[in-house]
Amino acid sequence: MITGAKGRRRIPEIAIVAIIYSISLLAAFLLVRQALQDATGLPDFNRGMTASLLLLLPLALLGIFVTSLLRFFRQLAQGVWGSRLRLKLVVLFLAAIMLAAAPAVLFMSLLTLRAIELPATRTMRDALSAGFELALHYYQTRELTLRNIAETRLPESYARIGANPAALLADLQRFDPAIEALELRIRHRVLDFSGVQAAQTPETPLPGGEAAFLPRLASNDASWARYFIRNIGLTADGQPVSAIVALRYPGELDGGAEQLTAARTGLTTYDGRDQPFALYLVFFVSIVIVPLLTLAMLFALAASDMLLRPISALEGAFRRVKSGQGHSKLLTNQVDESGRLIDEFNSMLDQLDRHRDDELRNEKIGVWRDIARRLAHELRNPLTPIKLSAERVLRRYRNDPATVGDILEKSMIAIVQETSNMENLLSDFQAFARLPEAQKNWLRLADLVGETVLLYSASLPNMQFITSGIPDSIVLKADRGYLKQALSNLITNAADACDSQGRVEIRADLVKTAESRYCRIQLRDNGRGIPPELQDKVFSPYYTTKQQGTGLGLAVVEHVINSHGGSIRLESAIGQGTVFYIDLPIDEAPLPPPPEIGLGSASLPNQPPAGTVTGLPA
Template identity: 35%
Template structure:
């Protein structure tokens, strides 16, 4: 019978599943890390799905690990092959994971503390605040410079050339204050009469401050921002509107906004620095635990792979010890233990062939011994038959008239011996043609009681005592053959006590051998016992210590018990009695 070891399909599927879970965990870590570090709450359907998966995944892994641990505990309790070795492997793998994770955890915690202390140090806060103040100071300085120059006497003196040479006027103004980037002059009709300076600063219409001088509102354009100052200048009868402009740097506003936002975020994180650190620790733990659980699951799967060939070999050796020499192990080609498995299978094949040869030899030897014993038993009655026949023949030849004197005794002797031969051959036929048992579920206590009742009536001087702790012991047996077993054993016990005063004690009990349960039947008598030198021959065919026995009773008993997958043996003390023990497999488990 070829038996395949457990296929690795389940383990491979488990490893693939664990690998996919590992990829999923990496994706969740990548996604949520960005969310945590940005401090932005995750929203939307996708975010909710990912966050739900982040909570469900560790819980599912934890439950799966608990299921495997419970299964392992049950395997240990039931002493299943490889359970303790698997436990040692899992503990070993788990210890390796912990030894690897502890230094990494310490380094990570240390890194988080150092990074947070560095990120939120007062120096960085001061630098951000200083940059923001510098931007604001630069902006205010540009305004003050523009206003001071426009309201100063130098600018008013330079405007005296507004009609004669506006270009020279602009040159003088720009030389006096390089921060002035353009000038534009409007007449009383609000028409632009002169513009010079940076392109992109020209106005399409004349601005107005209700006839007053002053700083115009800041103007933001696509590529720049402008600060403007308006001044009304009278030259004779003409009135001019003069607008000078100063351009701000292109990225000044973006820089100021970024510094402002960074300062707000910095102050928020600095205020909640301890909470943020705790959040990072929780986040790290939240994704470290699933990794540890995944490692434990991998240890379960790998331990199954490691112990599978060993368990198969253990099961094979157990089956062999039970007498099944046809057991074979099938394993994957290329497996590390495939050579050992092949050697085991080859050994079993050779052992099975050798066993068959031995059984054949033993069978031939047994039949030769039976034939020798049968010939011996046949010769015993043939001798008196021959002698009686020869005596009759001599009498008939010498004195036929007086043959009646010996005729009846001789013929009586011949008939007696022929009957003995017939009985001998009948028992031999029964022994050699013993039918296979017709099994059915029977109460063994009932079978014993019914057989015992016959002998109690026939031999009233012998005391029968039957005790049991269980009244419902059900066995899968042939009731007729089992009654024959009990009848032969009771008969032998009665004959050992010469049908005189004595006692026979019968007891049934439940025993366990290995992983199997048996019903043990004990039959003890107070007879003469069996000589120690003859005990090894008790179950041999035609061996008997009785003058009228055939020597086939106990061999038939042994054959019946063997056909019921049971065992029979005895203990005997000369002069004190004999005890026979029978173990029969249970139909169901008790206790």
């Protein structure tokens, strides 16, 4: 059955998944945005705290999805009502999500991988490496030129020109115009300077060796390589002179070199990651797909609950109507098709109630009419001979009073007999109309059948009664008089069907099923049988095929069996006989161990003593 609790329980589940889904998308967006703004790229899952924490979100959603899936399949295996419709809806929802998301995710993943892997192709690698090597070679060549000029040309020019920086710089620029600054020093003191001011070396301690490259100087549009050389000559007073020569690099060259270095470093970083980018792609895809699958399943289950709730209510109402528990209407506040369906069902119940009341009223009227007709017919049969006998006596008395004694005794005997038949007939009708409730006591079935058969064995000497198929261990809680009357009516009918010269076999067995435990009594005769078209009418009151019958015998039998919570049915074939099957519920009650129970024994106690051993088979 589908209850409102299940539908209410799915609302928080859907809300939780939607919240986690929103958080996952927002966190993934922030992570990608930060990674695109940061030159270092996406963080490793092993070292990136944000990415590592984000892994918990799809894992949590996956746990919710798997839990819901397992719970659903457990209900399906248990055969829970409505689980098959839920399965269809879940498959349809999941298939719709996969068909909608799979192509987009697949194409976007391929494009993303291609876009990420494109800089890492062999051609791009070769181009970047060649450019980097070319730039490196240029810098090395320029530095070698600067070194040669400082170590070779500068001492020669100083020997010719002396301590004149401007003239020395002009002489050096004849070899390379990129020489833009020359600084002369005595020890750590600047002696003189000539050239671009941005290339002048700050007053800092100089290297201790004879010659060395100094750190480059940079400005907005250029940079300078500097080379220090000690003792290029002497001053007029004999002090040694040192020099710093600056060579200019174009600013565009430095910018291109930096870009090449950054690109080459990025490729190296990409190649050196512990995880391939496909792992990140799987991560982002799982953030999108797993919540969608979970939401699809929860929405499918919620939709199935909405569909099944009115159907479940209708199914329960149909079951109650079928079992005769009443026609209780269904209440609904829905205005959709299910609400209209329930309204139609309630309208159908109203019509059924009206038709049932009409049928019951018409049935009662028909029954009373039938009773009146049958009673009038049955009473008219004995009234006719009574009237004829009385008229015969009256006529003899008027015509020949002296001889009235010759017919008086016979006529009076006929009147008394017919009156007795009328009295018996009325007694049968009264007994059937006022059958009291059965008073059940414990009894042994074999003894009851023996007592009943004993009454007929003497009056029907040509009938053969077989009761050996009744185990002594079968004990029932029943009304002895009622059950005996039912068996008597069945035996009487069997004798009539055999013309009092046949065989009647009575046997009993214990039958166990998964729902109940009952005793099945079979009463079989070898009479002429019952025609198929009459078999459905034999238990109807006042239906009979006998000239002197009242039609109440089998109706009483059915009433007695029903009052014990049992059922009766028959199987018959023309020329082969009839079998009546009586199923009576049996209680697990112990049988007290008397020394011996005969045919005329009383019924068993109403409450058997505790601790006795039952004679029923296990």
